[in-house]
Each structure stands twice: as C-alpha cells, then as structure tokens.
Amino acid sequence: MTRTKGCRVDKGLANTPNRPSITGANPITFQKPKRKDRGKQNCQKSYMNGFYDTNAEKFLQDTQNVDMSSLRDRFLAAVPKTYTGSSRILDAGTGSGRDARSFYLAGYETEAFDASPSMVRAATDFSDLPVRQMRFEDFEWEHSFEGIWACASLLHVARDDLSEVMRRLADHLVSAGALYASFKVGDGERQEAARHFTDMTEESFAALLDDCPSLRQVETWRTEDRRPDRKDDLWLNALMRKT
C-alpha cells in the first residue's frame, strides 16, 4: 500500500494492514513551520492567533502521551459497526494525532484534520496518517463517518459559530453515527493566553443541542483533566448520536 503524508490527501485507508507500530513511533515530532507554510497561515482567517504553532513543542510534550483510553473506549462503544469493513472515524482538531493513531491501531479507518500547520505536521508524523489542514468553520468532507471525535477542540470555536459547525459535522455522520466533544466546564466565552474558549455546562450544552435537531444527546459526564498538573480543570464530555 502506498501511504502519502501531508495535507489534502483524499485516499481512504480501508483494509490497510500496514499500521504504524507503537514501538516505532517517534514521541515528539515537532518541526518549525516551513517558509511555504507561513504564507498559507497568513492567508487563513486567524484561528487562535497561532497559539498552537507558537507553542507547538510544549503542547505536544504535554498532550501526546496523555492516557485518554477510557474516553476513547466510551466513544468507540457508541460508534456503529459496518457490514463492509471497519468503521470510519474522523479526529476533528487532532492536535498531536494521539487519538487518531490509537483509532487507527485499533482497526478503524481514520482521518484527521486540524487548523494549525504545526499540529498537522506533528500529527501526520506521529500517526502516519494523512492529516488535513482545515478549520472547523470551513469544514467539508467528501464522505460521511460512523464516528467523529472532537476532543478538546470544538471549545475553540466561538459560540456564535458553534451550532452551524455542529450541524455541519452532523451532516457528515451516517445515520446513528456518534459524535464526541469535550469542553471546559464553565459559563460563556473567555480569552486565555491568546486562545478563545467557549465553556459549557450541562445546561448550556443542552441549549446548544436545541439548535442541532439532527443530533440527540446520549450522555454528558464530567471528568478531571488527565494531565497531572491540571487536575483542577474540569471537563464536560458529551456523546451524541445522529438521529
């Protein structure tokens, strides 16, 4: 099988036995943005004032090896099986590619995207999967998925844009497909260290879903941050299903 790295690769990964091995993975694969990417970055609408590019090395170190298996397993239990082969999962706002890689190693057809050029490069290297550079606000894809995983990523979309973004993600789920999203627990929107956050409580999340008629809430639950130095941060996890 030919594997092509980089952005905008449309190849499916069905029936690919050539999975990356856990032992063979390079733990941190950050590279400084290449000159050709700087222009690309400037043409895009600002998506975080470049926070994830400026702080890529530290962010990757802090998040690449965090154990998210219990959350992934809860999501995977809700992802419908297909008759023809493995289910398709999209890692939306993949960051380091940690979860995309795990889904792929677990046998799922996995694709991923992120707005940050540095994260796209790091995730491509870490997962050995094609990762696209794309913003939630511009999201489009040429096929649907059985599951979409948006771990700690939709939280950076402005509240005014969130309903439309969620509806668009839902449009790319098969019937009964699963969507997972997580937000920091809190009320309203805030700016912190050059990042925009839309925080959620169970109530504000329910109100958001009222604007997304094709998504039904399966469950919400709270968890502590998995990073040892962030135990005080609370997360609201939400699992939804396409109706």
Ligand SMILES: C[S@@+](CC[C@H](N)C(=O)[O-])C[C@H]1O[C@@H](n2cnc3c(N)ncnc32)[C@H](O)[C@@H]1O
């Ligand atoms: C807190 S990190 C989470 C990364 C990864 N999902 C994880 O759980 O480790 C947020 C990610 O969302 C990406 N991101 C931020 N705004 C975005 C947007 N508007 N569209 C797509 N990705 C975005 C960032 O580049 C970053 O990789």
